[in-house]
Amino acid sequence: MTDAPADADGAHCLPAAPADLDPVRDALVEWYEDDHRDYPWRRTDDPYAILVSEVMSQQTQLDRVVPAWEAFLDEWPTHSDLAAADRADVVSFWSNHSLGYNNRAKYLHEAANQVESEYDGEFPRAPDELQELMGVGPYTANAVASFAFNNGDAVVDTNVKRVLHRAFDVPDDDSAFETSATELMPEGESRVWNNAIMELGGVACGKTPRCDEEACPWREWCHAYETGDFTAPDVPTQPSFEGSRRQMRGRVIRILGEYDELALDALGPRVRVDYGGDTGREWLRGLVDDLAGDGLVDVVDGEPSDEATESGEVAVRLRR
Structure with a gap:
């Protein structure tokens, strides 16, 4: 692996990281490939199936998404099947599976129609192009580009911010997180890298860290592990669903x-x-x-x- 470009002084943008980032990168990828949560959408590079998983996963626990995702693909196995479906049936499915925000079902249905009518049935591959699909924002577009086409940028979600802040003392600033995440990701490996760093944040470096229990691969470099200070950026509290x-x-x-x-x-x-x-x-x-x-x-x-x-x-x- 090759280090991303450093700044004008030759220093990288991760304050507490070692000068050579290759061992850091290798350790994370090896940890992920050795053992990770086996979600079914991680076993496919079908952009349609991945898009469905990303849309369903927005503010919904992943373990609840799995049966809904499998049932959705049983009902509409391809984006062509979804495009041909009655939108009311898609919305009803969404509601019956308690996936919340039913307009996401509408947007997913419209996105499938766009792929059929505007892209000759072929999913666009780049994040900027994927954002042209209805209801697909920058994060979802990048995730689909990464996991379907290995063509994405570094993902920066709440889990990734927490990891970067704790491990390498990256300041709680969106621009700093973007710059640091981009530098840390090895070029041309967005599929495995983005999966791996989100897995690290979800399994070992959650709100309550499980560094030793989950054999965190970054313990030898981690600023928080060394200092014992595991504070992290604030995580927005999800409003109560009951009665909402x-x-x-x-x-x-x-x-x-x-x-x-x-x-x-x-x-x-x-x-x-x-x-x-x-x-x-x-x-x-x-x-x-x-x-x-x-x-x-x-x-x-x-x-x-x-x-x-x-x-x-x-x-x-x-x-x-």
């Missing part, structure tokens, strides 16, 4: 998957048992209007299209 707007949105989608159409006041008590007052009709109308704005439901004023409602009532149905 996200949960209520998911319930609306799930319930509408069971009915062709429901009047607003018939839908409300099914969404929450305390429907009424501050969480009554006005609250529910705001919720379904948001879903309509995301392209997930239709709100029908006036004459309904189904016998489930009476003339003049407001009704809601999944958009198909």
